[in-house]
Amino acid sequence: MRLHVDQRHERVLELVRERGSLRVADLAAELGVSAVTLRRDVETLAAQGRVHRLHGAVVWPGDTAAEPAPRRESAEGAVIGMIVPTTTNIFADIVRGARETIGAQGGRLVLGMTGYVDSEDPVQAEHLIAGGAEGLLVAPSWFGGVPVDGQEKWLVDCEVPTVLVERSAPAGNPAAVLDRVRTDRAHGAAVAVGHFAALGHRRITAVLQEGPHATQISAGYLAAVQSLGLEVAAGAPATREHGDYEATIDYLVDAVRKRGVTAALVHSDEDAIVLVPKLQASGIRVPDDLALIAYDDEVAGLSDVPLTAVAPPTRWVGELAAELLLQRLAERRNGLPPAPRQHLELLPELRVRSSCGGETSAT
Template identity: 80%
Template sequence: MRLHVDQRHERVLELVRERGSLRVAELAAELGVSAVTLRRDVETLATQGRVQRLHGAVVWPDEASAEMGARQESAESVVIGMIVPTTASIFADIVRGAREAVGEWGGRLVLGVSGYVDTEDAVQAGHLVAGGAAGLLVAPSWSGGVPVDGQEQWLLDRDVPTVLVERSAPPGNPAAALDRVRTDRAHGAAVAVGHFAALGHRRITAVLQEGPHAAQIIAGYESAVHSLGLDGDPGAPSVREHGDYEASVDYLVDAVRARGVTAALVHGDEDAIVLVPRLQARGIRVPDDLALIAYDDEVAGLADVPLTAVAPPKRSVGELAAKLLLQRLAECGSGRPPAPRQHVELLPELRIRASCGGGTLAR
């Protein structure tokens, strides 16, 4: 028999008073309600000052302040190392998110930068761990976004908890057992293709940078084109070196004039901004002749023709990765079995601007 909300609140108070603290998931299971319902109950009781929430647990107020103080005291000495290939582009916000999350725990984030040099990752990791880092957040300099030829070995040799950031390892690779947090870039590409389709575009191409995220974006592009029954450009997706603008312009001009392409996904913002005036100089107007969506949304809104863009949740990636690592560190001293490893993927959003136009195509 389901308890009335007031009865449920009283039962929550009774159980927490008896045991001092309970995890939300355990309490929900004991009461036979969903975790969502239980969290709502706890939020109400916490607002009333009758219990206190504490990192997935419900704590009786007399014990909450002491436990919080102990956690803060231990966290003051926690140093988290973070290795990124650059502090520019998407990683600027990822680092900010991680720094804020670590700071909320009273810890300190220390940064290492590899410069996209594969061998530098291990050097930076050794330096950070020797300097006192209790755990590592790592975006390795894997050119394809995944390790090849044993590139993951240095990660496995580190005797500290490690969370991959915006990187992954394929099933069967030892690094696949690591926690990771990344953007689902395939989903973002599929959302972009779906938006083009909703506007009436049938033949869509892609011009992408070579790099760690290209494979995911290609996969999302191809899957969405197939699922939506669109006429993908026979020459697409096109993966080119960053800055290969003349080749990209030639490719797009030919795609529009010879193959009837009316929309393009371009990764990333900087390339898209450079391409627009060059296309217009060749008689291809954006969005009249070619609708365009950029990928990353770092500066897309500042273009002369403001660019619709796929926006990864960059700050949230850093924040969640840091919280996951801090959770692992807390487990190390708790005496409890560690929670299952996690592969977390966050969905990007599409920010609509002028570069797509709005009318349905006649052709």
């Protein structure tokens, strides 16, 4: 259960009093809040004279023990470039998380957008670096989420530290050595299938948008169906172009009426919202005839039938990617040997609402 701000402040004071000093990042992890939130708490308590904040650490007043060595110095004055295909959908929160994290350390985020045109990635990078960016957070416009035909070359040759965001490179690809932070979308799909199975569904399908996340979601769906001993629905997972709703409706209606499918995972939740009334117009009721789980949870709770949804930790993706890049900049500035490269995968959560039947609506 998330603590109220006053309760969180008391818990911060309790932990710092017990231990004398703690890193801000470690304290945030222990309390289960973002680094940005915890820094605000510490700033408030420090302004009240109840703790001292020193170089990324929080110290009990009067404590004479040596403060813990910070993992990185302040990013005061640093300019960080971020390249994203869009600032809508999941990237709105990712950008927000990165911006707040960098700003809390005294740095500034500068944005470049590519509109899902892969040739724009290096153009935007060159522009940002020429403008003073010391490092880059990059979500390249790789259609399948991974590079093909040398799309990664400019990244590998980049002259500033770079962290991949919501993208990856397969083992053996030159870009596989880059730091990266992304959502484990396969895990999210498996959680959705597991929820359906727990409700008694045995024939479950999936309908996915073409794009960077389809491969991961598909892999998670198939792995969960097989590990749970469920039946793989004919034609599943079905991958469609965004906006091809008629083909999707035809597939789902046929799956329900002819193949006994009773549940479907739909990516994205915007698509799921469009599909619900179209299904009902075709005589398929949600959730009575077909239980639905959406993927992304940006607007799923606003559907006429509030949709259970897989929710990626988008803000955390931005925060942790920014933290990792700032660490790399500190290493470079201080002439320190770089710590091992990191591949971070964050687990989504399932937010249960009424589209699977019988559940209490969630926020």
